[in-house]
Amino acid sequence: MEEQIAINAEIKNEFNKLFSDEFIRPKLTEWLDWVSGKDHNHFVALPVLQRGSVWKPRQIITLWDSLLRGMPIGSLMLSRLIAKNRSGEDVLVRRVGSKDLQSVPEGGGAALIDGQQRTLTMLLGWPYFNENQIQNRTLWIDFADKPLSEHLFRLHVTTTAHPHGFARADPNARLSLRERRAAKLANSAGIQFPWESHFPIMLTELIREYVAVNQDADLWSQWVISTLRKRGSHRGRSWEEDEPAAVPVIHRFASCLQALFNIKISLIAVPDKCFAEPQTDENEDPALAILFKRLGTGGTPLSDADYVYSVIKHHLPETFQLVESIASIKGFAQLLGPTDIVMTAVRLVAADLGLTDFESPGKANFDSLRKNPDFLERFLDMVKSGKLSGAFDLLTESLKYNPDNREDDPGLPMHGFILVSRPALQIVLRWLLSVSELHDARTVFEQSREEILRFVLYAYLAIPDCKKASVWAFTWLKETESHKNPSFPGKQLIEYLLRRSESENREMxxxxxxxxxxxxxxxxxxYDVARPMLGWERFQPRNESTPLIMRIFHRWWGSGDRYQHALLLWLQRSYVNRIEKNPDEIRSDDEVPYDYDHICPANHWKDWTGVRSNNRLLDFLAKDGNRGHVHVGNSIGNVRVWYASDNRGDGDSPAQVKLNLVNNETDSGADRLKDSVIHISHSEYWSSCSGTDSKDVWTKERALAFQTAVERRTSDLYARYYDELNFQEWFPVNTIM
Structure with missing residues (x-):
């Protein structure tokens, strides 16, 4: 303890006062200098035990609105950082906004325990961030536009994935397909600039200039006006028409900057005793993990996955770099991310040790696992030995779509990796790691490739609760000793799941x-000749033998207002693979480079009421009010995956234009039909449902053609899924039921 005190005494800066008085109030600008690294006398970092998340644009905008108003934003909590641990080894941390680990300087520093997201958001406006800090988002101020309700100024956020920003009315919503097309045409270089803005300037530029003119509000305002006068027109607007209304807003912003540079922020020290190791029970929760449980960044409780990762990093700090390196592997590991990789490793280690299997262990579940004396050591071996990274790498390379084999190769395009759920992936990993103990993993995987692809794509469609099903699967893999057979037992496993589902009366x-x-x-x-469109009733069981297969039909068709059919990423794999293959875009969130595009555009049919009775799509319903047009229009049969670069000007065009079927010249549209996975024999229905007079005029004949086109493509897509994955190899599996 005396040695630790001596080391702590080397800290020479405002942190001396913080850790003696447990509270200081520096200026906001001073705090940002510390965390950005501009002030070298203050070293601020994140502890290894820290969660990772990113605020949405609305949260960013709201925080900066509060700052510009001079409102308090809550206190931040810091702990003391020392350069060496009790073993004399360097303490490794990462700076705020950086992914790289580095040693704490000899003089020590402070770790930001609570306030990471607020600090990262404040740094978006600070022009002095370190080059190693990741700034993939940009914050803009638009002086020529009215602000959102309850905001002082109009703010926009752009990101590397959304360089043209988000919707003006909803900062969290993506731009419409039409707006993204227009923005991409106007800004082909992809430079970040908010499309739905008037005359914006980056906040970092505004603050940099404010500092450059020594915080002179008049000089700064003149610079802003002069800068905007030099701008060309944007979307048909000129600065001259906006200047009269914008100038008072600019002066108001200058006043807010003056107040911003005088704001003080509250920093609270977390006492050292909160980090003490347990004295009585070595299996007691780490104190810092308890702190996170109680604290909850921004009022959000620490998730189970964050807790598990935090505790493991507490006991095994070296796992941070190891897990981060696995997460950088292109493909499945990258898609899952660090916390999912940790949860996967935890499950695999528990299975290896014969412990209770938890698909998603809660805090108490994990604590029971790590009480096993071999657990942490086996976990470290799993990630350090390369077993897990090797398995991820083998899975990615083997399951990836490879047109060199053949054009209809059943592999997954990189963007289609999202079709493989974490539980399904864990089942394959469990088998792969077990079988590799007796056989060459690459050899057995090559001969099992198509069976594994069949399994994971079956799981996406036909296993409604893959988490629970995976628990059954883990038990079956253990009891049958399937690792002794060098072939993935997909068929046998599904037969087991089907039998057990029937015996327990559960649709697993x-x-x-x-x-x-x-x-x-x-x-x-x-169908009713007068009212031929079918809505929700098409999913009702036809007889006692169809309920279960009707579930599959419904899941395949889709329902209601949802039309994001991810299986199209595999069904259109040749097209998806050849357009954009940046592995950084393999994500399950909304920041993806493709759209789910209605072949017959939604604004041709959705909620249109028309002006004449008996001549409207909404009149062609089998039953009143069943919204049959929505069930048809949003079906997988009327949707394709399409990239904006291929879809610039035809998003709202009739189907025959989008499919290049004008004048019924199907030969000219052959490539477009192929990319859209539409059989050439169905082209006549798509031409007929396009309408001849107006997009809004729906006759009975046109409505029938629309429904026929959708139904036939829906059926054809399923036939492709069934044939190209060779499901006949598994059947008559369905007779088991």
């Missing part, structure tokens, strides 16, 4: 209908 796994059964469900044969 569903049988796949044959192509004939599916076609009979999809194609409308008997």
């Amino acid at each position: 796994a569903l049988p796949l209908p044959s192509k004939r059964e599916f076609n009979e469900l999809a194609i409308t044969k008997n």
Whole structure:
């Protein structure tokens, strides 16, 4: 303890006062100088035990609005950082906004325990951030536009994934497809600039200039006005027409900057005793993990995954770099991210040790696992030995779509990796790691490739609760000693899940209908001639033998207002693979480079009421009010995956234009039909549903053509799924039911 005190005494800066008085109030600008690294006398970093998350644009805008108003934003909590641990080794941390680990300087510093997201957001406006700090978002001030409700100024956020920003009315919403097309045409270089703005300037530029003129509000205002006068027009607007209203806003912002540079921020020290190791029970929660439980950044409780990772990093700090290196592997590891990788490793280690299997261990579950004396050591071996990273790498390379094999190769395009759920991936990893103990992993994986692809894509469609099903699967893999057979037991595993689902009366796994059964469900044969459109009733069981296969039909078709059919990423894999293959864009969130595009545009049919009765799409319903047009329009049969670069000007054009079928010249549209996975024999229906007079005029004949086109493509897409994955190898699996 005396040695630790001596080391702590080397800290020479405002932190001396912080850790003696447990509270200081520096200026906001001083705090930002500390965390950005501009002030070298104050070293601020994140502890290894820290969660990672990113605020949404609305949260960023709201915080900066509060700052510009001079409102308090809550206190930040810091702990003492020392250069060496008790073993004399360097203490490794990462600076705020950086992914790189580095040693704490000899003089020590402070760790930001609570306030990471607020600080990162404040740094978006600070022009002095370190080059190693990641700034993939930009904050803009638009003086020529009215602000959102309850805001002083109009603020925009742009990101590397959304360089043209977000919707003006909702900062968290993506721009419409039409707006993204227009923005991309106007800004082909992809430079960050908010499309739905008037005359914005980056906040960092505004603050840099404010400092450059020594915080002279008049000189700064003159610079802003002069800068905007030099701008060309944007979307048909000129600065001259906006200047009269914008000038008072500029002066008001200058006043806010004056107040901003005088704001003080509250920093609270977390006492050293909160970090003490347990004295009585070595399996007691780490004190810092308890602190995070109680604290909850921004009022958000620490998630189970964050807690598990935090505790492991507390006991095994070296796992941080190891896990981060695995997460950088292109493909599945990158898609999952660090916390999912940790949870996967925890599950695999527990299975290896014969401990209780938890698909997503809660805090108490994890604590029970780590009480096993071999758990942490086996966990470290799993990530340090390369077993886990090797398995991820092998999975990625083996399951990736490879057109060199053949054009209809059943592999996954990089963007299609999101179709593989974490539980399904864990099942494959469990088998792969077990079988590699007895056989060469690459050899057995090559001969099991198509069976594994069949399994993971079946799981996406036909296992409604993959988390619970994976617990059954882990038990089955252990009891059957499947690792002794150098072939992935996909068929046998699904047979087991189907049998158990039936015996326990739980829909854990569903049988796949044959192509004939599916076609009979999809194609409308008997309908009311006067009101032929089918809505929700198409998903009702036809007889006692169809309920389970009807579930698959419904899941495939889609329902209601959702039309994001991810299976199209695999069905259109040749197209998806050849357009954009940046692995950084393999994400499950909304920051993806593709759209789900209605082939017959939604604004041709959605909620249109028309002006004449008996001549409207909404009139062609089998039952009043069942919104049959929505069930048809949002079906997988009317949706394709399409990149904005391929879809610039035709988003709202009729289907025959989008498919290049004008004048019924199907030969000219062959490539477009192929990329859209539309059989050439169906082109006549898409031409007929396009309308001849107006997009808004729907006759009975046009409505029928629309429904027919959607039904036939829906059935054809399922037939491709069934055939190209060779599901006949698994059947008659469905007779088990």
